[in-house]
Amino acid sequence: MDQIFTTALRFGDNAMVLGQRLTHWISRSPTIELDIAFGNLSLDLIGQANLFYELAGKLEGNGRSADDLAFLRDASEYYNVQLVEQPNGNFADTMMRQLLYVTYADLVFETMKTSPQKDLAAIAEKAQKEMIYHVRQAGEWVVRLGDGTDESHEKCQAALDNMWPWSHELFAYDDVDEAMVEQGVLPSAEHLKTQWLESLGEVFKRAGLIIRDDNWMPGGGRKGLHSEHLSYILEEMQVLPRTHPGAQW
Amino acid sequence: MGKQRPETANQIDRIWQVLDGVMDPEVPVVSVVDLGIVRDVEECKQGFNIIITPTYSGCPATLQIENDIAGALKAAGFGDAEIVTRLSPAWTSDWMSEKGRQALRTFGIAPPQKGSNVSKRALFGQDPLVRCPHCDSMETVQVSEFGSTACKALWKCKSCAEPFDYFKCI
Numbered sequence: 377m378d379q380i381f382t383t384a385l386r387f388g389d390n391a392m393v394l395g396q397r398l399t400h401w402i403s404r405s406p407t408i409e410l411d412i413a414f415g416n417l418s419l420d421l422i423g424q425a426n427l428f429y430e431l432a433g434k435l436e437g438n439g440r441s442a443d444d445l446a447f448l449r450d451a452s453e454y455y456n457v458q459l460v461e462q463p464n465g466n467f468a469d470t471m472m473r474q475l476l477y478v479t480y481a482d483l484v485f486e487t488m489k490t491s492p493q494k495d496l497a498a499i500a501e502k503a504q505k506e507m508i509y510h511v512r513q514a515g516e517w518v519v520r521l522g523d524g525t526d527e528s529h530e531k532c533q534a535a536l537d538n539m540w541p542w543s544h545e546l547f548a549y550d551d552v553d554e555a556m557v558e559q560g561v562l563p564s565a566e567h568l569k570t571q572w573l574e575s576l577g578e579v580f581k582r583a584g585l586i587i588r589d590d591n592w593m594p595g596g597g598r599k600g601l602h603s604e605h606l607s608y609i610l611e612e613m614q615v616l617p618r619t620h621p622g623a624q625w
Numbered sequence: 626m627g628k629q630r631p632e633t634a635n636q637i638d639r640i641w642q643v644l645d646g647v648m649d650p651e652v653p654v655v656s657v658v659d660l661g662i663v664r665d666v667e668e669c670k671q672g673f674n675i676i677i678t679p680t681y682s683g684c685p686a687t688l689q690i691e692n693d694i695a696g697a698l699k700a701a702g703f704g705d706a707e708i709v710t711r712l713s714p715a716w717t718s719d720w721m722s723e724k725g726r727q728a729l730r731t732f733g734i735a736p737p738q739k740g741s742n743v744s745k746r747a748l749f750g751q752d753p754l755v756r757c758p759h760c761d762s763m764e765t766v767q768v769s770e771f772g773s774t775a776c777k778a779l780w781k782c783k784s785c786a787e788p789f790d791y792f793k794c795i
Contacts, residue, residue: 409768409769409771409779410769412769412771412772412773412779413769413770413771415771416771416772416775417771418683419681419683419684419685419775420681420682420683420775421683422683423681423682423683423684424682424683426682426683427682427712494713497713498712498713498715499712501712501713501714501715502679502682502712502713502715502716503682505715505717505795506681506682506795509770509771509793509795512770513770513771
């Protein structure tokens with residue numbers, strides 16, 4: 377059960393942190409349609425986080441609610457991949473981070489939704505339907521920017537270079553993940569990465585982008601090690617419930 | 626459910642009638658039954674369970690819908706009915722009734738197309754053909770896949786130049 381708890385928490389944290397990051401674009405987006413899109417993308421992700429947290433709280437059995445898990449844990453108790461906490465940067469950076477993550481999440485949910493772990497399967501089934509829209513939106517923007525003007529191309533390639541090192545952690549499986557592979561909850565890292573590269577390859581080809589891997593492989597987020605960025609995200613997100621415990625509205 | 630007492634069956638029918646009067650808070654012309662949110666009404670020890678399934682994980686209307694359902698049932702004398710959320714099978718726009726689709730159209734929202742789940746997986750799929758709810762033209766174009774609520778996309782009509790919402794397939 378601990379392993380399922382950890383897995384639920386990790387995916388909840390990925391969705392929570394990325395969702396929180398994306399909300400920062402609202403009112404700052406290049407167009408009003410994107411403002412609205414970012415609100416929707418965040419809403420999907422935070423909704424998914426809520427479902428994963430409810431399950432984690434139930435499995436843990438200590439009475440922690442989804443809100444408790446979101447608002448009352450410090451950075452070292454968050455188990456998201458470091459990719460999702462990376463700063464929004466420019467619009468290309470955000471869309472690249474989005475593409476790398478949601479392509480991965482869609483593929484993970486494809487396996488998880490058929491797993492014998494019924495609670496995780498139900499969340500994955502629901503979440504994947506939403507992720508398909510995210511994957512397409514991110515892919516279309518990366519193509520539009522990569523295959524756009526010289527400047528947009530340059531920025532999009534730089535975004536890929538910036539975000540790429542953080543993607544390695546998605547496939548750095550530990551004992552918990554391997555147990556999940558055994559139970560049919562997660563695809564094997566190898567299989568996942570092959571499919572992920574295939575899907576991204578199609579986008580990058582259209583976008584005219586190339587993967588430049590310099591073998592720097594940061595990681596550790598899934599064990600609670602984070603870049604300095606996560607503390608700032610949590611600080612802002614948690615200030616109200618921490619300052620006014622039990623506040624309701 | 627074959628061995629239901631007639632009295633129970635009547636009560637369940639009555640509950641469905643009450644639920645059909647509970648409108649979606651964002652689209653107040655379509656009931657929660659026509660949207661396909663209410664999956665089942667079951668008799669249980671303490672009364673009745675109303676099985677509902679959310680449209681989107683983060684839909685902010687979900688809580689409002691639960692409250693509205695509970696309020697309507699209480700007013701109709703079913704105060705002991707309990708709302709149970711079920712995630713699987715996941716909600717699909719295919720569950721929207723024909724009556725619901727017609728009501729959406731009249732309200733100015735293009736209803737979701739049926740059974741187009743598979744094509745959505747395509748990374749660079751073609752946009753669906755959507756009929757303008759204002760002038761019935763098929764000359765329409767998608768502005769953004771993300772609209773005023775999680776369940777809607779932004780479209781505009783090239784014939785009558787009106788923008789409109791399209792209820793997304795999911």
